[in-house]
Amino acid sequence: MASKAPLKLNRSHFVMCATTRPNKCLAHVVSPDGTQHPLSRAAGTLNGVRLQEDAVTQSMTGFARGSVTTETQMVTVECRSVNNRFLDVQFRMPDTLREFEATFRQQVGKAFSRGKLELSIRTHEKISSVPATIDHERLDTLKSALAEISARFPESNAPDQLSIMLTPGVLIEQASNLDALQAAATKALGACLLELREQRLSEGRKLAFMVEERCAAIRTQLELLRAELPTLQTAHRQKLLSRLAALDLEADPKRLEEEIVYVLQRADVEEEMDRLGAHLDAIETALSGNAPCGRRLDFLMQELNREANTLGSKSTALNTTNTSVEFKVLIEQMREQIQNIE
Numbered sequence: 151m152a153s154k155a156p157l158k159l160n161r162s163h164f165v166m167c168a169t170t171r172p173n174k175c176l177a178h179v180v181s182p183d184g185t186q187h188p189l190s191r192a193a194g195t196l197n198g199v200r201l202q203e204d205a206v207t208q209s210m211t212g213f214a215r216g217s218v219t220t221e222t223q224m225v226t227v228e229c230r231s232v233n234n235r236f237l238d239v240q241f242r243m244p245d246t247l248r249e250f251e252a253t254f255r256q257q258v259g260k261a262f263s264r265g266k267l268e269l270s271i272r273t274h275e276k277i278s279s280v281p282a283t284i285d286h287e288r289l290d291t292l293k294s295a296l297a298e299i300s301a302r303f304p305e306s307n308a309p310d311q312l313s314i315m316l317t318p319g320v321l322i323e324q325a326s327n328l329d330a331l332q333a334a335a336t337k338a339l340g341a342c343l344l345e346l347r348e349q350r351l352s353e354g355r356k357l358a359f360m361v362e363e364r365c366a367a368i369r370t371q372l373e374l375l376r377a378e379l380p381t382l383q384t385a386h387r388q389k390l391l392s393r394l395a396a397l398d399l400e401a402d403p404k405r406l407e408e409e410i411v412y413v414l415q416r417a418d419v420e421e422e423m424d425r426l427g428a429h430l431d432a433i434e435t436a437l438s439g440n441a442p443c444g445r446r447l448d449f450l451m452q453e454l455n456r457e458a459n460t461l462g463s464k465s466t467a468l469n470t471t472n473t474s475v476e477f478k479v480l481i482e483q484m485r486e487q488i489q490n491i492e
Contacts, residue, residue, distance in 0.1 A: 233490045365433055422457045425457050
């Protein structure tokens with residue numbers, strides 16, 4: 151396998167990338183409610199591709215808020231996102247919007263593929279022309295439950311009328327226009343998800359930069375080791391010959407040479423070095439792609455660690471052992487960052 155020059159990066163990489171590779175770094179951003187973001191129009195057209203399919207490296211942590219105000223109501227959506235193996239979406243919303251939860255989940259699924267997202271939807275009616283009504287069936291159920299509790303616990307205090315009225319489900323506030331409320335909530339959710347996506351993209355670029363820095367460091371160490379490999383093999387051969395000479399034994403030169411070749415082959419690390427280089431190439435390809443790559447990167451970290459362990463077990467010199475330890479340190483640093491990549 152041909153050696154590859156060490157990867158050199160600088161902190162302007164991601165700034166320059168926005169102008170030289172808009173499809174990979176800026177990404178054609180479309181809000182989950184279907185409207186195109188101005189940054190996306192500057193980068194190009196999306197041609198109807200949904201957000202998740204046009205993703206670049208994203209973090210899984212962030213916080214965002216979206217708010218929509220109409221003549222009659224205000225809807226606010228807040229979202230907290232942390233890392234998770236899968237997409238876990240949790241909603242807190244008024245009962246009047248519960249029937250639209252499936253639609254909201256689809257909207258989130260189009261934007262993200264991994265992470266634990268906690269979304270809170272709050273509504274505030276500016277003008278309420280429809281009075282609140284009481285759910286008599288719910289009230290009767292509550293009354294029966296309170297009577298049973300009072301019979302079993304006669305010394306307990308009974309709730310007052312205000313507490314009963316504030317029990318979830320007893321007082322129903324009818325939305326003056328459910329369709330308008332849904333539209334406002336959908337738009338607010340879209341704005342919130344768009345802001346969250348921009349935050350995750352921003353942090354994702356920083357994480358990708360840190361991972362690429364460590365890939366470059368591993369590649370540099372790898373090239374240094376590759377250059378020293380002939381010298382290390384010669385030194386190992388001389389060490390074996392010196393030990394045999396110290397035993398003062400007569401041996402068949404041909405058989406002795408075969409045994410030395412066999413020992414040197416067992417200690418050869420050329421294949422491990424080639425695989426390490428291939429894994430580094432795969433990491434850089436995944437980071438520069440347009441799809442979520444967190445799981446792929448996590449698998450590649452396992453493969454890198456396996457090759458580093460094999461390299462250390464075949465070590466015949468202190469230099470090789472130190473290089474293997476350095477690889478493990480850099481791999482662990484990358485693994486910690488990759489745990490937060492979507």
